[in-house]
Amino acid sequence: MGFFAAHPTRHPVNCPDINSLTPYLADFATNSTDVTIPAAVVILALAVFQVVRKTGIKRSPLDALPSVGIPRYPCGFYVGAWNYLKHGRAITQDGYIKHRGKPFKVALANRWLVLVSGRQLVEDLRKASDEFLSFSEGINSVLHHEYTVGHEQHHDPYQIPVVRSPMTRNIAVCFPDLYSEVVAAFENLVPATTDDWISVCAMQTMLPVVSRVSNRFFVGLKCRDPEYIKITTQFASDVIRDAAWLHVTPPFLRPLAARLFGHLESATRRAMKHLGPIIQHRLNMDERYGRDWPNTARPNDMISWLVDEVRGHQTRRTVRTLTRTLLNVNFGAIHTTTEGCLHALYSLAANPNYIEPLRTEISSIVQTEGWTKVAIGKMVMLDSFMKESSRFSPGGAVGMLRHAVKDFTFSDGTVVPAGTLIAVPILAEHHDERNYPNAQIFDPFRFSRMRDVAGEGLKHQMVTPSPSFLTFGLGRHACPGRFFAVNEQKLIMAHVILTYDFRLEDGLRPEDEWLGLMQGANTSAKVLFRRRKYITDA
Known part of the structure; x- marks a missing residue:
């Protein structure tokens, strides 16, 4: 998805310098007796314009930054x-290589995007307060949260402390329910036998699996309701689609367009039919x-x-606000976790030689620890595989988006004016030899070897x-749900590895799909599954 925004910082058109046009206009005036006076007037007007342009318009600090991908013509x-x-x-990638750790800018529809890289500048971004560089407005400039997940969710995301604290604390307590839902979901969606291979569309299978497992944690056994699964999975997709067309909608038309053509209101009404009675009962009991x-x-x-978080507010x-909050939590959980599982599944199916070492680790740990959060934490090789998969497919070319609310100065002296969008080229950072030796090679156990070093676990x-x-992300705005997301991804993949033999139809890893700067796992690829005859389980 390309990034578009509503508030340009300065008109960026590359116009020819008036000095380069003056000789041609002067020659025209000299050789044209009938239009000498009009030509002189034109020359004078352009000369005045040049003076005003150079003295009357404040130059933007962004003029000092090199631009990448901008043709040198009007x-x-x-x-x-x-x-x-x-x-x-x-x-x-070209700008990252060319400018090596120095900021550069690229063109969006009507504003610049400044890209910063290297340890110090990324650290500057991490430490900057929201008073100067806003995380929420950065995300809003891409996903248009005010219209795709709701005005109140954008301005008052009270679910974040809930995700960060009670949800994360309860992963271990609720782990038996999560595991039982993984087993039940795969029994329903991948009914493979030990005799025959079955072919399933990976995306259409993994999406409802992740919805069920996530919502077992969120809303209990309601997670198995087919209509509710459809609502949660569709909402995750609709947010991305709605944001895409809102990008190209004029800002003054967005509120009306979102109301007429967006999916937020209809999703809220449909979700309330399922969650409304449950939420109202909880509020009454509370x-x-x-x-x-x-x-x-x-x-x-x-x-x-x-309900605990909103007590006293x-x-x-209200049922409506809590329903919409749960939809937003689902969007954050389902989309990223599904993508992580698919990338890992495709990479593993395309490299079957990695399966047996992982299967041995998982089987050994489960026999000792059972299916628990402790067991998942001890699966170091699986963790390494998942992290390497994420290194290669982090979800997009850029990340750590920030919107400059006020002028901001980086430690190297670079100044970005208010209204600028800033990001880090994370895919390039993940493939930089200075960060990872042999960075272009998929090395599944790269990080488990690093953890073998004393003090690096x-x-x-x-x-x-x-x-x-x-x-x-990084710092205080790092994804608060990453602890649940990683445990869920590892649990799903551990179950798949122990329960099934699996392979790709043609043996080749399906190509990722790109829309502008956004990266997604292949949506149409099929994976063949066959249930293993001998499963070591606890």
């Missing part, structure tokens, strides 16, 4: 913006008893944690962000 900016929409990944219900245990799920404490886990691994 209106080249807009040609560059179109090229960046089509070839953003290649242009970003009003009467708080956390301590009589004669029964209060469900330990996302609904309960959200009447504007948040925690540093190279998949959940640990670093300046060289930016899939989950």
